[in-house]
Amino acid sequence: MRMQNSIGLVTAAASGMGRAGAVRFAKEGAAVAIVDIDAKGVEDAVEAIKAAGGKAIGITGDLTDDRFSKEIVAETVRTFGGLDFVWAHAGHPGPSALEGMDMALFDLAVDLNLRSMTLTTGAALPEMRKRGKGSILYTSSTSGVRGSPHSPIYSAMKFGVIGFARSLAKRVAHENIRSNVICPGGVDTPMLRTFLARPDDKKKSAVPMNDLLEDRARRSPMGRTCQPEEIANAALFLLSDEASYVSGAVLVVDGAMVA
Numbered sequence: 001m002r003m004q005n006s007i008g009l010v011t012a013a014a015s016g017m018g019r020a021g022a023v024r025f026a027k028e029g030a031a032v033a034i035v036d037i038d039a040k041g042v043e044d045a046v047e048a049i050k051a052a053g054g055k056a057i058g059i060t061g062d063l064t065d066d067r068f069s070k071e072i073v074a075e076t077v078r079t080f081g082g083l084d085f086v087w088a089h090a091g092h093p094g095p096s097a098l099e100g101m102d103m104a105l106f107d108l109a110v111d112l113n114l115r116s117m118t119l120t121t122g123a124a125l126p127e128m129r130k131r132g133k134g135s136i137l138y139t140s141s142t143s144g145v146r147g148s149p150h151s152p153i154y155s156a157m158k159f160g161v162i163g164f165a166r167s168l169a170k171r172v173a174h175e176n177i178r179s180n181v182i183c184p185g186g187v188d189t190p191m192l193r194t195f196l197a198r199p200d201d202k203k204k205s206a207v208p209m210n211d212l213l214e215d216r217a218r219r220s221p222m223g224r225t226c227q228p229e230e231i232a233n234a235a236l237f238l239l240s241d242e243a244s245y246v247s248g249a250v251l252v253v254d255g256a257m258v259a
């Protein structure tokens with residue numbers, strides 16, 4: 001097992017890549033805290049892990065709440081006795097429009113892409129120091145390594161995630177704490193659908209969702225859309241001890257889209 005006796009938490013883990021990761025980490029021997037605002041989704045993910053013989057707890061709450069973003073660390077430590085890894089996966093597409101931008105949506109995107117993960121990191125570092133090591137993974141995007149005409153705001157935030165993670169990597173390397181970034185391209189989750197049909201993107205919202213999804217898959221060099229489990233596999237490597245000398249890395253997992 002690749003994560004035996006490891007303890008970690010995953011945010012936005014009731015769905016998509018976060019859930020796929022949490023399930024995978026638990027199969028590899030980790031005890032995992034599933035953090036998400038979706039109570040039913042959290043319950044389902046915890047049940048799925050337990051049914052497969054793994055260890056998991058659910059922590060339900062809103063990551064735009066500063067207190068909650070810190071408390072998830074304390075709750076994980078209270079339950080499992082420590083913290084070895086964090087996948088700060090939560091994020092939000094934010095508004096597509098620049099003219100007449102919805103600032104509430106802008107703020108939500110800042111909170112979920114940047115603010116929450118910063119607070120969680122601040123709470124996690126002292127716990128990792130106690131263990132003498134730690135691994136943190138942040139979710140950026142291909143929009144974090146190249147400009148996105150449809151999502152300049154999202155792109156700015158995902159570039160920011162990389163700036164934070166790489167800076168942190170240098171700051172805590174001497175403490176044996178690693179910080180890496182994963183940059184998915186389009187992945188088959190509910191969020192991809194949100195991206196493809198944002199209400200402020202009038203041209204796209206007139207096209208049926210299935211057509212948008214098929215078009216997206218066709219435009220991928222591999223001719224298909226990435227599955228959440230394929231991101232989970234890459235996350236497993238970066239979070240596990242197999243990546244013991246990998247820090248400050250930005251792993252693009254996009255089937256050669258930005259190549």
Ligand SMILES: NC(=O)c1ccc[n+]([C@@H]2O[C@H](COP(=O)([O-])OP(=O)(O)OC[C@H]3O[C@@H](n4cnc5c(N)ncnc54)[C@H](O)[C@@H]3O)[C@@H](O)[C@H]2O)c1
Nearest residue numbers: 012015016017037038062063090091141186187189190191
């Ligand atoms: N899906 C993609 O194509 C894609 C591509 C690149 C990067 N990403 C990034 O991946 C991450 C999430 O992606 P996904 O596709 O796995 O998502 P998803 O749509 O499958 O799940 C998102 C989860 O976030 C939870 N959530 C939403 N608001 C929350 C809040 N305030 N507090 C706590 N939880 C909340 C939802 O309940 C849901 O379970 C984001 O950081 C996103 O920017 C996604």
